[in-house]
Amino acid sequence: MSGTLYGVGVGPGDPDLITLKALKVLQSVPVIAYPAPEVGDSMARQIAASHIPDGLHEIIIRMPLDPKKFPDRSAYDAAAEEISGLLADGQDVAVLCEGDPFFYGSFMYLFNRLTEDYQVEVIPGISSLMACAAVSSTPLVARNEVLTILPGPMPEDELRSRLSQSGAAAIIKLGRHAPKVYAILEELDLLDQAQYVEHATMSDQRVGPLKEMNPEEVPYFAMILVRKGSVGL
């Protein structure tokens, strides 16, 4: 009998923001796999480190640093093939995913490659969206409001248009796109309604009003939350 592939959300950073269900999977599998940069540690593994039993077989999925090559089809092909061999051999494999596996997560590329041939179970995780709202004391969205999630690398015109139409929005994947986003928010007169969070729930977390931040110094794992009105009631 084949093994099961688990996509395990390990949460945004704080090791306590993992679910009991994720813990149980980590304590039951013989193999874990996780993405990592070409050089250096895997963020997903670092987040889950205190929960990983000793002696597991670990598969490191190295991703190219060059953003032009990222995400890299061949890296997922190779990882899927290695994982497939273990699943076919009857071993369960847990893939560690920062945040939630299906919310802008790279797990979906492994999922697409393996779901036709194997049993796959996804364990949802606390996403950066909910973590940023919590640490910045910013209610995301209430009642019948629309919430829009906008990636920073989007074309400027589309980002401006979407933001002007959104009562509540989260802008993710900022990094070098932060100055563009900052300028659009200023232009739309939304700077005063924008909260900034970087590295939510991690030891180097920074939180505050966006207008107090320098948009030239924003990492990739940062988010801006915008609400046009009060939650009210």
Place this chain on the structure above:
Amino acid sequence: MSGTLYGVGVGPGDPDLITLKALKVLQSVPVIAYPAPEVGDSMARQIAASHIPDGLHEIIIRMPLDPKKFPDRSAYDAAAEEISGLLADGQDVAVLCEGDPFFYGSFMYLFNRLTEDYQVEVIPGISSLMACAAVSSTPLVARNEVLTILPGPMPEDELRSRLSQSGAAAIIKLGRHAPKVYAILEELDLLDQAQYVEHATMSDQRVGPLKEMNPEEVPYFAMILVRKGSVGL
């Protein structure tokens, strides 16, 4: 010294989808509070039941059943006053929240009433959004795609317009609005790309392609996930 108010996300239904951090709060506070219908049990308390120590002081925040009166300002005023008395007395109070406290959660009304006078900490939870994606094996959103969260009670024209512009969308709070949503998706030729989930991760969970469901029999706690294209790669 005043107590701390905790907004504790207890997750979507499966008791194992609670975080370690939420568990630690539940094990440390003398008082819990939770919303409940006028008659009957609180869903948030039911989800967390196995994790609640015996002997806690429990505050039940009863909400009117009449949707015209919901959410009810006076119910939150009264609950905030009762909780305020306990916080002023130095007791920590944990408010149980289905899913995540700040994602369409009623906790934000207590938060607004109490955050100026007391220390408030929000413990993010697994939201229905991530739970529905996981149980329906539907990747939500990848790379630089936009994700839009749309409440079912929205006006028909706006819902149609937003859906036609969204590569990936989640439609929540369905209930009696499901036939309207179904018709719009049919009109936009999106029925084949729509997954349906009700009561995600609960014992009465139902999951499947939307076109196999009867839109006349959809509860409030149901969601439709739409993706126009494959996640690809």
